Amino acid sequence: MNEVIRALMERRSCRSFTKEAVGREDVETILDCALRAPSGMGKQTWQFTAVMDREKIRKLASAVSEALGRGPEYDMYDPAVLVITSNEKESRYREVDNACAMENIYLAANALGLGCVWINQLLTCFDEPKVRGLLRAFGVPEDHGVYGCAAIGYPAAAPGEKERVGKKKIVE
Ligand SMILES: Cc1cc2nc3c(=O)[nH]c(=O)nc-3n(C[C@H](O)[C@H](O)[C@H](O)COP(=O)(O)O)c2cc1C
Structure with a gap:
């Protein structure tokens, strides 16, 4: 089978x-793959911020948990790296552009032998003061919202099979 397929x-x-x-080097490769995703009208108004410090990721998880009223155990799966995909809040294609980049991040991570999962929780709380304060400290631009994060690390267990229930149809 073709490698990409x-x-x-x-x-x-x-x-x-x-x-x-x-x-x-692997983190740089993952970010370079994110930067090569398609974007509406080629605007590329995004930024991909990789946090490689578990303690900083835990702090962000804790601020997100507090903002969402979750328990202290929430840790975004305690990954080695968190890629925060942000985009201008006013960008027309912000969420779809970032979703394309997220798929590139998944595929690049997998190709490097790493596991990856989408973390969506920042979507509704990126402007909460504690969360924004940490994003600011990480260098996420003030006018950006967060439209997906990727938790990345070496897999502790092989992910299970997932039944595909979506439909496909071909019209000839
Ligand atoms: C928009 C979106 C949001 C997601 N948010 C989360 C999340 O917050 N936490 C999580 O564990 N997985 C999240 N996922 C991953 C999905 O649960 C996962 O892709 C789905 O169950 C299919 O499994 P697979 O990725 O192994 O094919 C998200 C995926 C998408 C596309």
């Missing part, structure tokens, strides 16, 4: 990571 067919979300750190 196989990568698409085998992509799965991973929600359990080892403690092993991810190398900076």
